[in-house]
Amino acid sequence: MKKLILSMVLVGAATVAFGQKKVVRSAEKNFKNGDLTTALSEVNAAIQDPETGSDPETYLLKAQIQLKMFGTDSSNTAETLEYGQASLETFMETFQMAGGDKTDGVGEDVYAEDMTGVPDNLRPYSIMTLKNTSFDKAINQYEQDDFEMAYEFFNLAGEIDPTDTTIHYNAAYLANELGKYEDAKRHFNLLLDVPDYNKLNTYYFLIQILSTEDKNPEEAYEVVMAAREDYPGDKILAEYEIQLLLQLNKMDEAMAQIKEALANDPNNTSILLRSGYLKEQSGDIEGALNDYKKSVEVDPNFYEGNYYTGALLLEKSREILAELNSLSDDEWEKRSAQMGEEANQYYSDAIPYFEKSLELRPEDTDIMVILFQIHTRLKNEAEAEQYNKKLTELLGPNWQEN
Template sequence: MKKLILSVALVGATTLAFGQKKVVRDAEKGFKSGDLSAALTAIDAAATNPETSGDPATFVLKAQIQTKMFGADSSNTMETLKVGNSALATFGKAMEMAGGDKGSATGKAVFADELPGIPDNLRPYSVNTLKNLSFDKAIDRYNSEDLEMAYEFFNLAGEIDKTDSTIHYNAGFLANDLGRFEDAKRHFNLLLELPEYNKLNAYYFMVQILSTEEKNPEAALDLVTKARDQYPDDKVLAEYEIQLLLQLNRMDQAMAQIKEALANDPNNPGLWLRSGYLKEQSGDVDGGLADYKKSVEIDPEFYQGNYYTGALLLEISTKMLNSLNDLSDAEWEKQSPIIGAKADENYKEAIKYFEKASALQPENTDVMIILYQINTRLKNTAEAEKYNQKLIQLLGPNWMDN
């Protein structure tokens, strides 16, 4: 009797195992035929049964089914993304069960190469297929101006391949554009770890995020210093370094960097502007004015150069006129006409720089107000009225009261 009971039990166990293996075969059949919903139902049953749930091949097949479903969904929405994320997680589970061995049968199936242009029926539907499908979906969403989903699909592709510079640059670029700065930093940092990759653009983005969005100029300067070690001749990095040193009030370092940068790039108006600013701040007003003028000589269309030159000429005149207040009455009578005439010469010179600045930014009312005030002082009645009318048109008849 005991032998009979044992025999019946063995038959039952064999039948059960055969049944579960049939479920896996049904899943394979659905996967190949395209009946993916039925295939997923079958493989989910196998993945929860003790007889087949311990076999990593079960989860490889499930991931392949999910990957095929991901590719077949052309809506490319968050629901599509969920399927892709699930496929990646299932591939990960299969590899975990295989001890992470890429050389095993499981590893070879998970990481099977996908040849370009291969027909769908020959695609391995490996994790590399999942990456390529996600990249294609990202491009589709980008071309449709759905930048949020474009980023999500690039991000999924990047989760699969940490070394694909095209994927991570696109993901970082979009994340930055969307204001997702932590995500952008994560992708750009991955690019900075790639040994043969030209990292300049990644450095540019990272410096801007650190200095502007995170308001952390110290960290930005540290990164620029690291970047300049790798790219010592890059002019953009040199300018970033100067800007950050100015922001951190490290004037001596900034001046040294400007001199070095000007030696390599003497026709850069922005560098001459910064040199002038540093000289002005250090008390060398004449040197600052000369450098501001130099920036405009190099590029007459340089708005900042024109504005800073005009502004410094006005400041020089103001200080000259204020100096009269310290004189005795007798000295005031003597010096006032002389100093006043010198101040007016600066005002006249300033006009041409502010007029150029106004031409470059014709809607800038601040510059118009300055021109109105200078022309009023110099008794250029017609010119002053011209700017008054422009300001009335732009700011209203009571603009002087604002």
């Protein structure tokens, strides 16, 4: 009797195992025929069985079914993305069950090279197929201006291949545009780990994010130093270094870098501007004015150079008037005419620089106000009235009270 019962148990177990294998075969058939919902239900049932559920082939089939559901969903919504993420998770689980070897058995199937452009039935439906499918969806959504989902699909493809520079650059660029700065940094930093990749633009983006969005000039400066080791002759990196040294209040180092940069590139307007700023901060007003003026000589349309030159000329005139007002009555009588004329000359010299600034930014009412005040000071009534009318149109009749 015991032998009979044991035989019945063994037969029953074999029948169950055979039944589950039959379910797997049915799932494979439905996968190929496109009945994916049924196929997924069947493979999930097979996973619950101790025998078929311990077979990495079963999990590979599930990942392939999820991948096909991902690929055939053309809506490319967040729900579509969930299919792709689920497929990736199952592929990785399959790979671990198979021993984590890309060169043997099921592990080799998981990472089989995808053959794009061939009929669907010839594609391996591997994790590399998932990568390429996600990349195609990213491009499709980008072309439809759906940048949020384009980023998500690039990001999914990037999880599969950390060395694909095209995917990670696109993901990083979109993340930066969308304000996902932590994601952008993650993808940019992956690019820095890829040998022989041209990392210059990656460095630019990282420095900008760290210094502007994160307000972390210390870390941005560290990235600049690493970038300059890779690209020692790059002029933009030299400008970033100077800018960050100024932010960090390292004036001596900044001036040393400015001198070196100007020796290599004497007509660099941005560096001339920073040189002028440093000199102005140190009290060398004439040196600062010369640098500002030179930047405009190099590029007459350099807005900052024009504005800074005009502003420093105004400052010189105001210093003269402040000194004049501090004199005793007797001294004031002796020197007021000469000092007033000198101050007016600086006001007059500032006009063309502010006029050029306004030409470059024609809606800037702050510059209009400055020009109105200068012409009023110089008693240029026609010119002052011209700016008064323009400001009244833009700011209202009571603009001077605001």
